[in-house]
Amino acid sequence: MSQDYEVTKQNKIRQIREKGAYDRDTVHGILDAGLVAHVAFVQDGEPVVVPMLYGRDGETLFLHGARKSRVIRLLEKTRRACINVTLLDGLVFARSAFHSSMNYRSVTVFGPARLVDDLDAKKHALHVINECTMPGRRAELRMSHDNELKMTGVIAVDIEAASAKVSDKMPDDDPDDLDAPVWGGVLPIETRFTELLPDEHVKESIEPSAALRAMEGKKL
Numbered sequence: 001m002s003q004d005y006e007v008t009k010q011n012k013i014r015q016i017r018e019k020g021a022y023d024r025d026t027v028h029g030i031l032d033a034g035l036v037a038h039v040a041f042v043q044d045g046e047p048v049v050v051p052m053l054y055g056r057d058g059e060t061l062f063l064h065g066a067r068k069s070r071v072i073r074l075l076e077k078t079r080r081a082c083i084n085v086t087l088l089d090g091l092v093f094a095r096s097a098f099h100s101s102m103n104y105r106s107v108t109v110f111g112p113a114r115l116v117d118d119l120d121a122k123k124h125a126l127h128v129i130n131e132c133t134m135p136g137r138r139a140e141l142r143m144s145h146d147n148e149l150k151m152t153g154v155i156a157v158d159i160e161a162a163s164a165k166v167s168d169k170m171p172d173d174d175p176d177d178l179d180a181p182v183w184g185g186v187l188p189i190e191t192r193f194t195e196l197l198p199d200e201h202v203k204e205s206i207e208p209s210a211a212l213r214a215m216e217g218k219k220l
Contacts, residue, residue, distance in 0.1 A: 010110050011161040021164040030107045030164055031056050033220050034085035035133060039063060041074055041081055048074075054083075055125075055132035061109065062116070062125040063155040072153035076115040081157045083109040087220060090188040094171035095180045103167045103186060111160035115153070125154045136211025192219040 004022045005011065013020030021027070037054040040047060050071045053064040061083060065072045075081055090103035116122050123144075130138040171184045193215050196208050 005159075005162045007163075008161055011108065011163040013163055013165060016165075016167075019165050019167050021166060022162070023164075026164045026166070027107050027109075027159075027162045028056065030087065030105045030166075031061070031085055031109075032132065033105070034087060034107075035220065036085070037061070037063065038084045038086075039071060039075070039081055040083070041071070041078055043070070043074055053129055053133060054085075055129035057125075057128045059159045061111075061157045061159065062128050063157065064126070064129050065153050065155075067151055067153035069153060072115070072155060075113040075155045079113050081109075081111060081113040081155070083111075083157060087191065088189050089168065090186045092167075092169070092171055092186050093184055095173045095177040095182045095184050099171055099173055099177075101167065103169065103188075105164070105166050107162060107164045109157065109159050109162045111158045113155050113157045116156050119149065122149060122152070122154050125156065126152065129154075134211075135215070136209070140209055140211070190219060192217060 003024055005024065005027065007022055011022070035053070036051050038049050039052050040049045042048070048071075052071065055062050055064075063071075063075070063081075063083075084106065086104055086106040088102060088104050092099075092101045092103060094100040116125050126144070126149075127138060170186060173184060195216055196212060
């Protein structure tokens with residue numbers, strides 16, 4: 001398998017091409033760091049975008065939703081999806097509004113979508129989503145009831161084409177603006193987990209597991 005996704009009319013970066021990347025390591029790294037995917041599809045000729053939980057297993061993304069939800073039913077019907085995951089890393093303060101921007105890591109994926117209806121395949125997909133979102137947590141919990149599995153919808157999207165775009169620079173001001181009496185630089189944005197907060201039903205003898213403790217303070 002090639003280390004790069006093929007560049008096609010669909011996934012080609014057209015604006016600020018130097019920030020684009022097509023290698024699988026960059027694409028997978030951003031997907032694995034994110035928690036929410038924005039999934040685009042067409043309903044009755046109109047564009048719709050829905051945020052969804054997801055998990056990656058190799059070259060497949062699994063999307064999680066209620067079995068009767070609109071997005072699950074429409075993706076089952078249309079069999080095509082466009083998915084974006086974006087992480088904001090900072091505000092870039094240039095000395096002009098034109099050059100002010102953001103630092104970010106972003107991936108857009110295109111591919112065929114299919115409903116995961118086989119019970120064993122659905123269990124595997126849900127395990128992938130759980131591990132990507134809450135690593136190690138699934139092993140601590142009871143088995144899912146049959147009705148819970150029936151109520152849950154999973155869509156698999158194979159990564160047919162993908163591209164990443166990464167911006168991590170200081171301002172790129174025009175030379176004429178550099179002497180302006182205005183501060184320039186970056187204000188970093190950090191998305192991270194903080195501290196676990198117990199609910200009112202946690203018994204005094206029960207402590208968070210090592211898997212949960214490992215997530216505290218983790219930066220995305």
